[in-house]
């Protein structure tokens with residue numbers, strides 16, 4: 001059974017993990033930088049990069065101590081090499097490559113999106129056929145998955161990511177960064193039928209998304225003036241609009257592809273109303289919803305280690321490229 005040490009530094013979390021086989025978690029540690037970026041209202045790449053560099057040595061030490069293993073016992077080292085912020089990616093990718101060279105073991109370059117994509121099955125030795133919606137702060141991607149490393153992109157956002165729309169609306173409402181969780185908390189006390197925000201591309205007939213118009217309609221609504229006591233209704237109405245599109249398109253995709261399993265992953269899958277609405281719509285067609293464990297929904301290194309472990313167990317060609325890829329490229333994914 002393989003022993004893998006993985007690093008994740010693509011955005012504002014510095015994370016490391018040690019995984020034995022595809023399921024035995026020996027260590028998984030995440031240092032969040034959110035507070036460092038909150039003052040700027042978003043992630044600042046240079047701040048993220050410096051912070052990863054500073055955090056990595058103690059993070060590695062803590063991870064190794066918890067795992068009870070040494071570097072020389074690892075069979076392989078893995079790191080996220082994209083997509084993400086270039087200065088941030090470089091820190092983990094270079095560290096991973098250096099550790100691998102030092103230990104004389106292979107280095108596996110892992111795609112961050114593949115990490116999120118497979119996270120609902122974390123621990124399983126195989127990936128069943130399913131459709132998957134990856135919804136994070138940077139991405140909204142819908143895939144048909146036949147098995148490990150057999151992915152077809154069905155749709156994606158044409159502008160903002162779903163999490164980005166939550167964050168931008170939260171900023172307009174003065175709720176701070178990141179704002180998804182704050183919107184969900186307020187929405188719980190509001191009436192989602194109060195304001196009819198548009199459901200972007202709900203009737204487009206394809207599986208793409210658009211959230212920027214929904215954010216703009218919130219801005220126009222706010223320009224007319226609002227009272228603090230209106231906040232719960234605004235949050236609930238906006239959240240429901242976004243969720244309706246996400247849940248409907250996931251369901252359409254599963255039906256179109258004839259899949260009996262659908263998944264949600266990425267930071268936005270923390271949203272309990274999204275999970276509730278998606279399972280409701282999917283259940284009507286006997287499709288089962290699988291969501292990653294909470295600790296695996298935001299950025300972490302266990303999901304990266306899991307992809308690395310699967311690629312070792314299936315003997316799928318390893319991605320050993322020596323560069324980072326900051327942008328998501330549907331043509332080469334998952335490389």
Ligand code: KG4
Pocket residue numbers: 011135136137138139162163164166167178179180181184266267268269270271272297298299
């Ligand atoms: O996956 P993630 O940690 O980072 C990226 O790879 O982007 O996702 C972070 C995103 C942020 O946009 C955040 O606002 C959103 O996930 N998010 C939520 C909730 N919790 C986090 N969005 C809606 N509802 C939530 N409860």
Ligand code: ZN
Pocket residue numbers: 112116136266298299
């Ligand atoms: Zn992510």
